[in-house]
Amino acid sequence: MKLFGRINLAGLATFCIFLLLWEGFARASPLLQLYFPPVSRILLSLCQLIFSWELVGHIVATLGRFLRGYLLATLLAVTLGIVLGYFKLAYSLSESLIEFLRPMPSVAIIPVAILFLGIGDAMMVAVTVYACAWPILINTIAGVKNIDRTLINTARTFGLGRWKALRKIVLPAASPYIVTGLRVSLAIALILVTTSEMIVGVSGLGFFILDEERSLRTDNMYAGIFLVALLGYGLNRLFLVLEKRAMAWHRRMTAGEQI
């Protein structure tokens, strides 16, 4: 796949018309300008904010929380998922607890996290870990459970130890599922980081966007939203690239996806 495989001219044209309409309406009506500053002004503030380094600190803060939360969640949930997928007793013991906690919207944990961890980074990372862990956990469990028994039995026959079987058989065989969980969690992590930044409000892009809205600097607010979207888009792209590399062996084996 090339990076710019095909350029959708019609789509780009629609997008440009949309931006032009925005610009035109905003310039025409001073009242509308309060809510919809012209696109040109938003871009200008975006450049100013970036070059004045004001936004860079917020971006770094958000990204740092995102990475810590996401990676920690991956580590915990994959480990736990393998245990729960592999040992039937462990799964049946925890099944009801998981089914009870999972449907609760994860953001509801924020107040508890504030109580225990205050309003610092630790709280935001903890909330992100909690929310991200679910999709990864559920998918890892499903992945390990669905491993072909023959694979494991073969490994046993060849005398692989438990640890080696885990590393060489279980983890690779479950990895397509795990990757699915990781991709779902990517979006969730960004949601949780920005939400907790909005609620406790110290730093980060979530805080920045809400703060600019409250001080009615709407051009800055839109600039912040644009940056968060860009961050989400970039992270997603990065994930897809990494996934393609890491899972190339799997595609070769299944030939499911012919790109």
Added chain:
Amino acid sequence: MKWPIESKLNGILVLVAVIPVWEFISRAELVNPLFFPPMSKILQSFFLLVLSGDLPYQILLSLKRAAAGYLLAALVFIPLGVVMGLYPWVYRLLEVVIEMARPIPPPAIVPVAMLFFGLGDEMKIFVIFFSCAWPILLNTYDGVRNIDRLLIDTARTFGLSRRRMITRVVVPAASPQIMTGLRVSLAIMLILVVISEMVGSTDGIGYFILDAQRRFKVDQMYAGMLSLAIVGYALNQLFFLSYHRFLAWHKGLTGVDPA
């Protein structure tokens, strides 16, 4: 008798056992009971809040907003997805705009919605509408695009009008995927109603939980979370029930459970 390893009873036992363990941890002050009140106290205030009608009222408020945004999103984006799936040029026109708007993390929309709609119901409805849009739209589009050509050609041969073709062939054939989109959105809906109430509201269950934390009514905070878990669980079950009702024909047709 052998221990029933895979019985669901195990999990329920663990879930029940959480209550005395929690009680003990709190009473023994292993964790600061200020943050971690005994389960008996939480359950007590839960029942008090339910009986006084306070909690049901807040939940009803939230559910009203959630339902409005969710249904609006379904009403707008299922038809749009069908049109996009049937007419590739519509998809190509909108593709860039969609790909630009989709990576915006939903909480980032909250400040914009507050700017336009204030702190009222409309703001939450808009936020939910916006964030439920993408799973519904893209799943519907995918479902329609992947309909077996044979179905459509057969319908054409029988001289079905365009309208009947859409209502009798296209939508039913795409319905498993449409339902997938609706299911994903259901979880998103619940998260976003809580977020929007936490960030900008004076009532609703999200506000209730955060406010209880801020007033240090910690038992009420946990009671609110408990009710949210119950609501989330009930919504999921309700969805599955209607899912199997609506798609019973599909299951009968293919012999596989679409879930």
